[in-house]
Amino acid sequence: MHRDLRVLLDEVNRLERGALEAWRRARGLRERAREEDEDLYEDLDSVVSRLESAWKMLAEAAELLEDALTRLE
Numbered sequence: 001m002h003r004d005l006r007v008l009l010d011e012v013n014r015l016e017r018g019a020l021e022a023w024r025r026a027r028g029l030r031e032r033a034r035e036e037d038e039d040l041y042e043d044l045d046s047v048v049s050r051l052e053s054a055w056k057m058l059a060e061a062a063e064l065l066e067d068a069l070t071r072l073e
Helices: 002-036 038-072
Strands: none
Touching (some): 002 038
């Protein structure tokens, strides 16, 4: 069980880093779109919001997994 939880934690951490990077990129694109295309800006604003939520949920999941691993040790 411990090994499986560790593998899952590693995967969640990888996904968290990916979500953070995607959020950063989307924020940059959103700012570029601000001057060029209002509709695109609004769409990207929604993307930024969803990516931020995903990143935060993954961070919380990682914390829960770390706590579970600590209890098993």
